Amino acid sequence: MEFIIYSIYTITLILLILFNIYIYHALFSSKFGKYPPFAPTIGKRKKIILDKISEILKKSEKQITFLDAGSGTGTIIIPLAKKFPQHKFVGIEWTFYPYFISKLKSGNLKNIELIHGDMFKSNFKEVDILYCFIVENFKKPLSEKILSEMKKDSIVIANGSHFETMEIVEEVKFDKEWLSNSIYFYRLK
Ligand SMILES: C[S@@+](CC[C@H](N)C(=O)[O-])C[C@H]1O[C@@H](n2cnc3c(N)ncnc32)[C@H](O)[C@@H]1O
Structure with missing residues (x-):
């Protein structure tokens, strides 16, 4: 049980870190919203x-x-x-x-x-x-x-x-x- 909770916690943390990296990258590459940032059509x-x-x-x-x-x-x-x-x-x-x-x-x-x-x-x-x-x-x-x-x-x-x-x-x-x-x-x- 402890292992499952630890795994979920680790995966959530990794996803949050990746999401933050994406947000900062999008902010910088779009010159803070001046240009369209990367966001794929899905x-x-x-x-x-x-x-x-x-x-x-x-x-x-x-x-x-x-x-x-x-x-x-x-x-x-x-x-x-x-x-x-x-x-x-x-x-x-x-x-x-x-x-x-x-x-x-x-x-x-x-x-x-x-x-x-x-x-x-x-x-x-x-x-x-x-x-x-x-x-x-x-x-x-x-x-x-x-x-x-x-x-x-x-x-x-x-x-x-x-x-x-x-x-x-x-x-x-x-x-x-x-x-x-x-x-x-x-x-x-
Ligand atoms: C919202 S995304 C769309 C991506 C793709 N066209 C799609 O629909 O999945 C807009 C893209 O435009 C790029 N972009 C922004 N300004 C640009 C420019 N002046 N010249 C070329 N690409 C630019 C961004 O880096 C971003 O990847």
Whole structure:
């Protein structure tokens, strides 16, 4: 009995320490909330995003260039790249550890390019579909960049952020989830 209690205590302590390390890392890497910290898209939200993007990619006869702006550990981009070898996938991630994990996870997939860098230093003009999961104060600079660089008819998918300067074509709501922000789909004019 004592052994079980001791084990539960030790595991809880280890999890708490790991969680604290993650929080401090997220705080520092996001410059205290100025930039989106690393947080992967998971669960129902991930499934919906993957299903919706897959629908578009499946239908397209021409090669699509998909960009995950802030690709983290590749939670979204890697399953898509595996499923659609005919399309091109680019992920940009500036925090080293998630980027490194995404590189390991992507193995030797030929249709994916993972860049360790700043999304604002990259040009979006070749991008057909842009996906992002960002924080509130990133909305203005990112939407300005999208609108000035991306082509007419390209698609933007924002997990949790509504870009007021773009017209929504679909909104998936999450009223009962802990993260209640919708997923927004836009088509550029
Ligand atoms: C909320 S996470 C989303 C990860 C992944 N896209 C997903 O949905 O699972 C946002 C990511 O953006 C990265 N990031 C923040 N600012 C960035 C920038 N300027 N350039 C590239 N990546 C950035 C963060 O390090 C973080 O990993």
